[in-house]
Amino acid sequence: MARVIVDVMPKPEILDPQGKAVHGALPRLGFTAVTDVRQGKRFELEVPHVDDESLAEVHRIAETLLSNPVIEDFTVRVDA
């Protein structure tokens, strides 16, 4: 059994209201070291074994179900 990670983040040119809300809350909580925050999603997918076929399927899942390609970018990687 192996784990494949799909990270989905808003594209850089897309407004990210969730990240902005977190960023706006930081100074009110006394945190000053962070200059920007972006929020996305992380998916952990279990597959019986990692090969070209299962990775291609995870890629199609990421493209069609886990992300909205109009406003989000995704990356697929095998968990170390």
Next chain:
Amino acid sequence: MARVIVDVMPKPEILDPQGKAVHGALPRLGFTAVTDVRQGKRFELEVPHVDDESLAEVHRIAETLLSNPVIEDFTVRVDA
């Protein structure tokens, strides 16, 4: 400027309805390679420089604002 990644995932013993919904949708879409899905959040925090102090602050932010320690685990890492 450096980027610090905070990944927040539901604890293993906690039900994850979002992940279950994704997992349940996969066979209906013709995907058969994935045996489990868990969904969490990914935050990208920009800091002017990475040092013990800024990492400690990101750790406190993750603990108090980005995650609910009762039901979620988080990891902090500097983006390669």
